[in-house]
Amino acid sequence: MKRSQINAIIREADAFLKDHQFLLPPFAYWTPEQWMAKGDEVRQIVERRIGWDMTDFGQGNFRHTGLSLFTLRNGSLEDLKKGKGELYGEKILVVGVDQVTPLHFHWMKTEDIINRGGGKLVVQLYNATEDEGLADSDVSVYTDGVRRSVKAGECVVLGPGESITLTPYCYHAFWAVESPVLAGEVSLVNDDDSDNRFYEPIGRFPEIEEDEPPLYLMVNDYVKYYQPKT
Numbered sequence: 001m002k003r004s005q006i007n008a009i010i011r012e013a014d015a016f017l018k019d020h021q022f023l024l025p026p027f028a029y030w031t032p033e034q035w036m037a038k039g040d041e042v043r044q045i046v047e048r049r050i051g052w053d054m055t056d057f058g059q060g061n062f063r064h065t066g067l068s069l070f071t072l073r074n075g076s077l078e079d080l081k082k083g084k085g086e087l088y089g090e091k092i093l094v095v096g097v098d099q100v101t102p103l104h105f106h107w108m109k110t111e112d113i114i115n116r117g118g119g120k121l122v123v124q125l126y127n128a129t130e131d132e133g134l135a136d137s138d139v140s141v142y143t144d145g146v147r148r149s150v151k152a153g154e155c156v157v158l159g160p161g162e163s164i165t166l167t168p169y170c171y172h173a174f175w176a177v178e179s180p181v182l183a184g185e186v187s188l189v190n191d192d193d194s195d196n197r198f199y200e201p202i203g204r205f206p207e208i209e210e211d212e213p214p215l216y217l218m219v220n221d222y223v224k225y226y227q228p229k230t
Contacts, residue, residue, distance in 0.1 A: 001056055001206040007215040009054050013068040013094045020117045020182045022092060024070060028052065032214050035225040046226050048074040049192065049219035057102055058203025067101045068094040071219065075189040089190040093183040095121060095176040103173040103199040106166075111187035114163040119179035121158040125150055126171040132197060134171060141165060171199060 017024065027045060030038075045051065050071045056062040072090045079085030089109075095101070097119065105128055115121045127135040136152045142165040143156060150156060156164055157177075163184075166172050174183075192204055205220055217225060 001054070001060075001062065002209045002211045003214060004212045005062065006054050006206075006208065006218065007212065009062065009068055010052060010215055013054075013070075016094050016180060016182065017070075017092065022116070022182060024092075025072070028070065029216060032217060032221075032225050035217055035222070036227070038226060039228045042226070043228070046222040048076070049190075049222075050074055051222075052216055052218045054206075054218060055204065056206050057198075058206060063096060063099060065100050065102060066096070067099070068096075069185075071190065077189055077191060080189045087189055089185070089187045091185040091187075091190070092116075093181075093185060095174065095181040095183050097176050097178070097180060100173060100175045102202060103171050105169050105171045105197050106195045107168055107197060108195050109188045109190060110165065110167050111185050112163050112165050113158075113174070114184040114186070115158040115160050116182040116184045117160050118181040119176045121181045121183055122175055122177055123156045123158065123164055123166075124153065124173045125156065126152050128169040128171055128197075134199065139170065141167075141170070 053069045056066040059065040074089040075086035125139040129135045138149045
């Protein structure tokens with residue numbers, strides 16, 4: 001992805017969030033220069049990859065296969081190992097019409113995906129087989145605490161205010177219909193390095209062509225700009 005495209009996507013996502021009266025924390029708008037002046041006090045943001053995250057999943061067609069998101073908070077993997085402390089994560093997502101987040105599951109993370117407003121969110125579901133293929137068995141899920149069963153590969157459609165709970169080894173893909181969706185994610189600690197199993201081999205984070213300076217930093221940019229004195 002070109003940096004100019006990412007900057008435009010961030011502007012678009014930020015406007016969408018504000019239209020839905022969803023406000024981000026101040027660090028969402030720190031410039032690269034401001035990041036370069038930060039010290040140890042912001043290390044948690046950097047280490048836990050809290051912030052902007054725009055991706056085309058390495059497919060080169062963001063409008064068709066992509067996602068705009070902002071990680072609002074993320075717990076500690078060390079706390080997760082101990083079973084106490086910050087064991088949770090939260091994201092806000094902007095999902096475009098017919099813009100697909102590809103089929104994947106998590107080995108560890110359980111997450112609730114919530115339609116916070118806009119159009120309808122379509123979630124396609126499969127169980128994983130023992131060798132991590134697509135099972136043909138019915139999928140049992142909870143939507144707003146109500147248990148339901150769908151056939152393999154079928155979709156659950158969430159209107160505004162509705163949610164679905166996705167457990168480990170449950171393959172899911174999602175996209176918006178009718179109009180873009182503001183979607184929330186509440187989950188166990190998020191680990192994008194080792195807890196995403198995409199059905200098709202794709203990249204979680206995009207390679208960036210730096211054709212202009214960053215508007216705001218994405219989570220994988222921190223290492224380039226945040227260099228606190230030790």
